[in-house]
Amino acid sequence: MSFQTDVYNRMKELVAIPSLSGTRQESFMADKIYEELFEIPYFKENSHNIGRENIPDDPLRRSFIWAVVNGKENSPNSLILSGHLDVVGVEEFGHLKSIAFDVEKCTERISELELDKDAAEDAKSGDWIFGRGTADMKFGLALNMELIKEFSVNRNFRGNLILLIVPGEESNSEGMLAALPFLLKLKKNRKYEYCGMVISEPSIPEKSEKISKRLYIGSVGKIMPLFFCVGKETHVGDSLNGINPNLMVSEINRLLECSEKFSDAAYGEITPPPMCLKQMDLKELYSVQSPLYAAAYYNVLTLKMGYEEFIESMKDLAVEAFSNALDNLLRKKEGFSEKSSRKIEIKSIHPCVMTYSEILSEVKDKHEDFSNHMRKKIQIWKNEKKDNQTIAVNIVRETYELYEEKKPMIIISIIPPYYPHKYLESKNYNSSRFMNAVEDTLEYAEKKLQEKIIKTNFFMGISDASYTGISADDISIDKLLSDMVGYDMIYRLPINELKNFDIPVIIFGGSGKDLHKYTERLNLPYSLNVVPKLYRHLILDVLK
Structure with missing residues (x-):
């Protein structure tokens, strides 16, 4: 089978698990992902490079998944591919609620619901698939899992490629917050240098765009x-x-x-x-x-x-x-x-x-x-x-x-x-190096693939990119926390970890529309045929 087919099939399997945020279904999804990753021969031979970590004191007993592929050439340089496994509810699907997690049935029958002009045209085009989690963000998870599998075979890079899959993004980002101390521990124990993170959230259309082809260098x-x-x-x-x-x-x-x-x-x-x-x-x-x-x-x-x-x-x-x-x-x-x-x-x-x-x-x-x-x-x-x-x-x-x-x-x-809001600035060596790789990838998309990817300053959907670091000299954060109700009792920000984990991050994935609505959908031609090539180019550029 082709890589595109593998990603599509993997996405269908992941969508079929209704991993609703704030429910035990998130744990079932984590089980599925961990089991499938562990079936990859590289991880069977290198079991120390894969794990499932519990979120401390979590009443739902959720966990996040991590996996590392070491390149053939040793280097501390490490790139993280990340995404969340949870999705929002499906009440708005009405009588189609029972098939909201079945990609093909939902796509086939979505026209039974009231659609606006844009959604109706997309449904007829054959280029879009519908269903909860197709865009936000089971495609991104499937892509990352297949990429980690592919790179584990040839390992034709220098450094380390890390996969991080977290729960709770649609609620309180419990997964990413719990992952921070772990990633810092991994960095210390293995002498890794985190040179960037890619969060595989979808891009969404702006203004009159029919399909969104964007890469975000900041998050609201x-x-x-x-x-x-x-x-x-x-x-x-x-x-x-x-x-x-x-x-x-x-x-x-x-x-x-x-x-x-x-x-x-x-x-x-x-x-x-x-x-x-x-x-x-x-x-x-x-x-x-x-x-x-x-x-x-x-x-x-x-x-x-x-x-x-x-x-x-x-x-x-x-x-x-x-x-x-x-x-x-x-x-x-x-x-x-x-x-x-x-x-x-x-x-x-x-x-x-x-x-x-x-x-x-x-x-x-x-x-x-x-x-x-x-x-x-x-x-x-x-x-x-x-x-x-x-x-x-x-x-x-x-x-x-x-x-x-x-x-x-x-x-x-x-x-x-x-x-916290996050914006990628070339303020240090890692940010500058990562940004150069991003610019090279955008140039590659335009010259080699004839695809114009728009570099956009901020992703306006809340994302886990907020927890990839804050400025170490941000004194206003302490005042904010003093006014936060129940801080250290019902909620805690790992401030010291955030100050020590300030790494460059972008948000880049497939093209989606209507996230959190019953018309949530993903564009297949761009997402399956273009985005994987750009990921490969970026990974190899960063880990060269």
């Missing part, structure tokens, strides 16, 4: 601010005598949701504006009393913005939202007073905005046993299977309830996960 970052609003309770029969936190959080949402003011820009790129991921009040049972607490958290993308600039903008927004809510309430009190001829008492409430670290500091000063108390609470919430974001909201509530100065306020914090 992500930060999630949580606004915890404390109101003043009142009876529904006296609704104007308090302040409903739902009014406060709604005003925050009006100001922040999809606001271009909070789109970050760098190198000619701009991020999509923020979006609310969850908005709620925390009243658990029905009563005729107004809620005391409401909360909302947001997805905010970054390209270059530092944390100090970010948190100041969030504080300014919260003050504006609080002021607007009070002004709104005052106007309504005056309007009701005129209509009813009843004098409404105007109680003085002033906007109060604090960061979580400020509240936490005061609470810890008053309650020496606070950390132990909170750890016990967190364990209860974990046993109840609450996600990290819900636990974070509960932590802020618990902290505020121990805070002595009870009054309406907005508490701003950061909740997990956090993704």
